[in-house]
Amino acid sequence: MTKRQDSYPFFCSIGCNIHAMMKVLVTGGAGYIGSHIVKALGERQYEIVVYDNLSYGHPGAVLYGRLIQGDLADQVLLHDVFRRERFDAVIHMSAFIVVDESIRDPLKYYRNNFVNALNLIETCLQYRVYACIFSSTAAVYGIPDKVPVTEDSPLLPINPYGASKVMVEQALHDVSISAPFRYISLRYFNVAGADRLTRIGQARKDATHLITVSLRTALGKNNYLDIFGTDYPTPDGTCIRDYIHVDDLADAHILALEYLRKGGGSAIYNCGYGHGASVQEVVNRVKYVTGIDFPVRYADRRPGDPPALIADASKIRKELGWTPKHDDLDYIIRTAWEWEKKITTTPQTHP
Ligand code: UFG
Numbered sequence: 001m002t003k004r005q006d007s008y009p010f011f012c013s014i015g016c017n018i019h020a021m022m023k024v025l026v027t028g029g030a031g032y033i034g035s036h037i038v039k040a041l042g043e044r045q046y047e048i049v050v051y052d053n054l055s056y057g058h059p060g061a062v063l064y065g066r067l068i069q070g071d072l073a074d075q076v077l078l079h080d081v082f083r084r085e086r087f088d089a090v091i092h093m094s095a096f097i098v099v100d101e102s103i104r105d106p107l108k109y110y111r112n113n114f115v116n117a118l119n120l121i122e123t124c125l126q127y128r129v130y131a132c133i134f135s136s137t138a139a140v141y142g143i144p145d146k147v148p149v150t151e152d153s154p155l156l157p158i159n160p161y162g163a164s165k166v167m168v169e170q171a172l173h174d175v176s177i178s179a180p181f182r183y184i185s186l187r188y189f190n191v192a193g194a195d196r197l198t199r200i201g202q203a204r205k206d207a208t209h210l211i212t213v214s215l216r217t218a219l220g221k222n223n224y225l226d227i228f229g230t231d232y233p234t235p236d237g238t239c240i241r242d243y244i245h246v247d248d249l250a251d252a253h254i255l256a257l258e259y260l261r262k263g264g265g266s267a268i269y270n271c272g273y274g275h276g277a278s279v280q281e282v283v284n285r286v287k288y289v290t291g292i293d294f295p296v297r298y299a300d301r302r303p304g305d306p307p308a309l310i311a312d313a314s315k316i317r318k319e320l321g322w323t324p325k326h327d328d329l330d331y332i333i334r335t336a337w338e339w340e341k342k343i344t345t346t347p348q349t350h351p
Pocket residue numbers: 097098137138139188189190191208209210211213225226227228229239240241279302305309
């Protein structure tokens with residue numbers, strides 16, 4: 001067995017076909033975004049172990065690698081897995097993500113998103129796994145003063161969900177100073193869409209995201225779609241978001257992993273396309289793509305929604321060479337639509 005270097009375990013002395021040798025742990029890899037990352041890794045022959053408690057994930061969503069059902073709070077299992085598997089890198093995806101819920105039950109979010117992340121980071125250090133990609137969020141910015149938002153904008157989260165992610169970023173930063181540990185934090189904007197071949201997609205029945213809820217309304221699962229707020233300081237009065245296809249986001253993870261492998265230092269990157277669409281525009285495109293004119297209700301603002309969130313993603317494009325392939329709202333909606341139709345007609349897709 002090849003002996004590992006302590007400081008940069010990624011470096012390969014023979015420098016060829018390194019993917020085949022890289023073993024990556026993906027926490028939360030059975031979830032919506034995680035499963036697309038696993039797919040991207042698998043297509044490139046990385047060796048993958050998914051660690052997921054299946055609270056929201058599905059075994060059927062894991063297209064590549066091995067799935068270990070486990071919780072990050074279970075330190076005995078976590079240590080056992082690290083001891084047995086000898087990872088080269090970790091992609092940490094598992095987290096709770098519902099903003100409203102985080103306001104109602106903050107400790108649930110701090111425990112899972114922050115404390116469990118500390119368990120993982122600590123275990124990484126113990127087993128000398130010194131490379132980590134962290135799934136962060138645009139929610140770390142709260143209500144930004146200006147858009148597009150750059151990575152050095154102030155971190156002023158307005159809910160425990162965003163705060164829990166800021167805390168993990170802080171911990172990663174501090175650990176990267178005290179140990180030979182490097183990380184990339186990817187701050188996701190509004191992730192949507194599904195696999196081109198309709199194998200995986202958003203499977204949560206209680207999903208609250210605009211595109212998913214709109215499509216399910218088009219399918220008749222809801223009586224109408226609520227548009228939350230029409231009096232925002234935007235051209236049509238509805239909120240603007242930067243919608244990014246989940247496969248483009250998955251590619252960003254591969255680039256981040258490769259960057260660390262080549263010895264790149266810790267960094268933080270926004271992941272978005274750099275332009276936005278309003279809620280009204282999204283609803284109009286969903287109606288166009290599906291060909292279904294579902295009922296819409298103009299409702300009050302939803303607490304905690306910033307008027308506009310758009311990424312300045314020039315840093316990831318420049319430094320990692322990220323070149324999105326699906327910067328097209330209709331494509332995002334179309335792939336999600338095919339997925340929604342599939343799970344409606346074949347609910348056993350993810351048993
Ligand atoms: N919206 C509606 N009706 C709905 C659902 C959403 O009008 O039924 C609106 C929201 O009010 C918001 C926009 O659509 O203005 C987008 O809302 P989403 O719930 O789809 O997404 P968010 O922007 O609230 O949140 C997403 C992620 C969060 C992350 C945030 C960062 O879900 O995890 O982006 O931008 F924190």
